[in-house]
Amino acid sequence: MEKEIPIFHCEQEWKAFLERKTPQRIPGVWRGATNIGTCVSKWRDPRYLAEKIRDRPVKIHVSKEPNMDFKNKNFMYKDLNLKELILRASGLEKHSSYFIDSQELYYLRHIGDSPRGEKNNFYVQIVGTKRAIFWAPHSALDLYLEGDKSAVVDVNNPDPELYPKFLSAQKYIVDLEPGDVLFIPSLWFHNMEALSFGVAVNIFWKNLDDKLYDKKDVYGNKDLVPAANADRMLINIIKQLELLPQDYRDFYGRQLINKIKKKCLTHEI
Known part of the structure; x- marks a missing residue:
């Protein structure tokens, strides 16, 4: 069961969508956002990004599999300089030093310095394309959750014998393009699939009383x-x-x- 996420091309309609005060908030996309500056045109050149960004060691996920299993850990944590990561992940840098082998994939979750406990999220796709899949909070019992993670690793090809309820869970899908701003409401489950080398920026904020949030929540995904x-x-x-x-x-x-x-x-x- 699939539904498309609404896409707005008009800023006025986008603002009206965000201002709806209903408990059944859903994700939405503002396509061709006009207020995010020149990053869409400039950052698509990985060399420009590598040159301008402050270099620093970052901790990345390295895996041979495109679908990372955060339950069974089919990846390893490694340290790499940020500039080198950009050039490696974009395919521009030829190198012979691998963590696993020449087919390895890289994922950098964030480079922010400050912990965040926020729940609502603007996800700004700057470079590349990405497929976003969402499930509403009321679908939680169909997603085979173990803690804050789902046991379903490949959401596109789930095992029907192991995860029969997952197949019938209502999901919402949208393909993100450079310049898209995606609103992710709090509590919504989501899966991001990179369709090409990409860079995105998350903007989190708290929509509830500050004391309800865990002050040690680094990734913004701990329970209230x-x-x-x-x-x-x-x-x-x-x-x-x-x-x-x-x-x-x-x-x-x-x-x-x-x-x-x-x-x-x-x-x-």
């Missing part, structure tokens, strides 16, 4: 503090229920599930 506390409490609740015989555990477990459904859920499970 009350949710993390509730998860720890749930672990203790489960331990208490495990002291009961199976039939009692089932009975009281269903009672608790029903209370959560009544108080918390806006969509049927």
